[in-house]
Amino acid sequence: MGIKEIHDGIYLIGSSDITDTKDCCVYLLNLGEFVLIDTGAGSSVGSLVANIDRLGFKSTPLSTIILTHCHIDHIGGAAALQQKYGARIVMHDLDAATLERGDPRLTAAHWYGVNLKPLPVDVKFAGLRFEMSIGSHELVLLHTPGHTPGSISAYIDKSGKRVLFGQDIHGPFLADFGANMRDWTNSMKQLLALNADILCEGHFGIYQSNKKLTAYIERYLEEYGEEG
Numbered sequence: 001m002g003i004k005e006i007h008d009g010i011y012l013i014g015s016s017d018i019t020d021t022k023d024c025c026v027y028l029l030n031l032g033e034f035v036l037i038d039t040g041a042g043s044s045v046g047s048l049v050a051n052i053d054r055l056g057f058k059s060t061p062l063s064t065i066i067l068t069h070c071h072i073d074h075i076g077g078a079a080a081l082q083q084k085y086g087a088r089i090v091m092h093d094l095d096a097a098t099l100e101r102g103d104p105r106l107t108a109a110h111w112y113g114v115n116l117k118p119l120p121v122d123v124k125f126a127g128l129r130f131e132m133s134i135g136s137h138e139l140v141l142l143h144t145p146g147h148t149p150g151s152i153s154a155y156i157d158k159s160g161k162r163v164l165f166g167q168d169i170h171g172p173f174l175a176d177f178g179a180n181m182r183d184w185t186n187s188m189k190q191l192l193a194l195n196a197d198i199l200c201e202g203h204f205g206i207y208q209s210n211k212k213l214t215a216y217i218e219r220y221l222e223e224y225g226e227e228g
């Protein structure tokens, strides 16, 4: 399996199938400048760079790396990619603190057998919503806690479709990682209310219609949802 174009200028460039078994799904957006959503576990940085080159955009700067949460399978490549491209790293404040102190337990680095160095985060947001103007587009980041306290989701309206990057919707939900099922339930309802057309998930790939996206999230809500 190779690189996949999901929608106009939105690509899947890394995953457990494409780059390394430890990697999350890694998405690349071409908004005139490149935006990367998550970075894999770290050992596949060379493959990610090759895939970015392969898209034929060597002249396009990679300006922004969005980290959806602090787990190593999402952040492991961030330091090397930040250095290579001079990109800014964007995270929610609550998970940024975990990365900035290189916490081996909360990042799951210890569990994955990865030696993680503390990494400074360039842009931290603390509210519920953070809007980024990139090129002529607006990329919206939403605080969607549950999987971790500082988990975020991103969405963009592009060429007639709303594309949602929900990342680790499926969990796992471990108290050791600060999971909170009431927060998660509210977060999932917030994602459903966006009425998005395409869901890009953190490990389980891409759901190409609102119907499939809704069914996917609702299945998890039935299993794990907690009212409160």
Ligand SMILES: [Zn+2]
Pocket: 024, 071, 073, 074, 168, 202, 203
């Ligand atoms: Zn993950």
Ligand SMILES: [Zn+2]
Pocket: 069, 071, 147, 168, 171, 172
């Ligand atoms: Zn995770």
